[in-house]
Amino acid sequence: MKVEAKVGLLGFFSLVLIVVFAYLVGLISPLRDTYDLNIMYNYAGGIEEGSPVRVMGIKVGKVRSISFTPEYKLPSGEEVKLKINITVDKKAWKSIRKDSKFFINLAGVIGEKFLEVSPGTLDQEEFKSGEYVRGEDPPRIDQLISQSYGLAGKLIEILNKNEGSVTNMITQLDKLTTNFNKTLTLLDKTSKNKDMVRLLDNAVKISDDLSYLTAGLRSKKAEESYDIMHKLLFRLEPLDGPSIRKFLQSEGIKAKIF
Template sequence: MKNETKVGLLFLFTSILVVCFVYLLGSFDLFSKSKEIHLLYNFAGGIEVGSPVRAMGIKVGRVENIRFDADQKDARGEEVKLILTVSIHERAWDTIREDSRFFINLAGVIGEKYIEISPGSSTAKHLQDGGYYRGIDPPRIDQLISQSYSLAGKILELVENNEGDVVSIIQNIDRLVVNVNKALSLVTNSKAKSEDFADLIGNMAQISGDVASISGGLRSKEAKETVHLLYRLMWRLEDLDKEAIKKFFQEDGIKAKLF
């Protein structure tokens, strides 16, 4: 075999292997059609270029680019400084809508980070190719620990500063529980029959029903108008001579009619 042939075969063989390998790594995809959207975050929790994007748990794309933009704002005007460009395969594009949510999740034993997309409702609009959408920032573990630590410190300080009060509250609660227990046992052991208690509860329910009906009536349109008219009347009477009113109410009016 000639040297040219040998070298040509080696070159061809290696090229095929390398292309297949790079294709397998998913760094480029000759046959797939995908669309891109931009996701906005303030904290991305360690996501990287190449991290997978999953919709309903199935891989449908990858993070293509990560960039910072100090002037970026989301649809509500909130400042969002981190923009993740992600590609989404066409087969999943239709299921992802404007009300879909974009979470950053953790998977596997080594904690692989990925973007999980929840499916949107079928009535919502489709995403726009190249559109900007707000992602949901993952919780910051360091912040949670810091807040828990701070909260625990405050509770400890509160207890230490009000030690006497806290003890007193606990003692009072203890006494209250004992008293409630005694009251319940008295009710249980009382000679009154259970029917009496049932009647009592029935009456209470009836009273509360009546009160509700009255208060409901007071909220009616007529009642409101009546109150309004009374109010206006009072104001009109205010300007009249107080003595004359007094005389009317006490001597000529109500009193005369009553007595």
Template sequence: MRERGLEFKVGLLILVSSAILIGFIFILGNFSFRSGFTIKVDYDYIGALQPGAPVKVSGIKVGKVEHIDFLGGKPDPKLNGQRVQVRLTVWIEDRVRDAIRSDAEFFINTAGVLGEQYLEIVPGRDWEHPPIQPGSVIHGPPAVHDPPRTDLVVARLYEVLDGVAAVLRDDRDAIKGLLSNSANAVKEANDLLVANRAQISELITNGASLAKEAKTTLAKVNSGLGDGRPVATLVADASATLKAAQSTMTTLTPSAQALMSDATRVTKIITEERIDKAINAADKAASAAGKAGGLIDNVNGMVTDLRSGKGTAGALLSRDDIYADLRELIRDLKRNPWKLFWKE
């Protein structure tokens, strides 16, 4: 009886151990008894992603990466000859099929800082088109995003650090002089501020007073405007003026166009020959005007002489006794016309 009890315990231990081992295999092997579908996702770089890596939608594990195929840039006839570097075969559970829309995005993320990598799917929001169908091939941006190349970032950072070290080593004297000059400039600026502390304080005080006065002025302007009706009236008047000006311009536009047409015809009529003739006529008119001016000057001089009594006509006009004698002579000749022919 004791031997049978021992055999029973050993057999039970073996069964329990086998069950635990099978459970671990299922857990670690990402086995699932749910139905699902597969799609293809093309990448140029996948980092440290391995077959069997989990697939998550909105942070929930819903599948795994079944295969990773390196195509090495071969053209794919299904993609109109586009070249593919790495193609992932992804298995996803059917329960999230409707959630993965046609505008879904695919990222390769890392669980933690140094954790394993997994494929993250952002479901998308295009509910007007059907979801991604089984067997679909997802290629290129904006749907597919390559993981960041931290190795390249580190390598380029090393290059930058080497360049900085070389500059610090080769231009040590120049950098020392620059730092010395900067220190002197800071010291001079500090001395200047200390020496002119009173002026700076006065300037700040004046600025504060100016700001206060501006605030008071704005308050007065605001109170003067009141509810804004004057401004609204001014804007309305300006709008009415603009409308009237626009109407006037609309009315004057045909007349202006006709005037421009007439001016164009006039400019076509005017030729160089006619311009020369007009210039000659203007010159002749100017010469005639000059001669007329001279004639007027002569007449003016003659009138001046007459008024001053120069000459016979001037004496006749200016002296009354000569006028009286001449008048008496004319009367005597009328009474005695024979005196014209006979002299005593």
């Protein structure tokens, strides 16, 4: 083989390796079937081109490009100024529906950013490739910190203004706690007293007996007895001395008591 051919073969081999590398890093993907989506954000929380896209935690694509769209408005009229173009594999495309949510999330020991897509419900439509959709802006930690600074400042101001009453309140609370503690100690001591224990035992027994009694009073037989007694009393109510005497005489009984 000629020298030129050998050199050419090596050069061709290196070109093949470049193509293989481009395929491995996802620059070219002739056999891959992917769909595009444009996710709109106002704050993307540090996501970068090449960051993974995950559906239910599984990597199904990547962020292809990030661009600024200062004049873009959603159909609802909301201005959204950041467009993130993502690719989604065909296998996961049907899981993404119109009610899917697009979050920016953190994972791994080094805090890698990724775009998480929540699966949609079946009754919702699928997206069309290249469609625009509003993403969920991630919380801004810097804003939260600055707001908490403001809150802390206001708290300090309130404390400074009402220093006397706050001190008084704390003193009262301290006294209340002390008293409560004393009461608890007293209760603890009382519960260990023998007489008190016996008294409590008896109270429990009385309570049990009363419960048994009242249960008996609520029985069916008892209710029938109440009815009979009630009827009897109703009938006895108009009775007086002459009537009783008359009744006893008619029965042939001599009653001297009247």
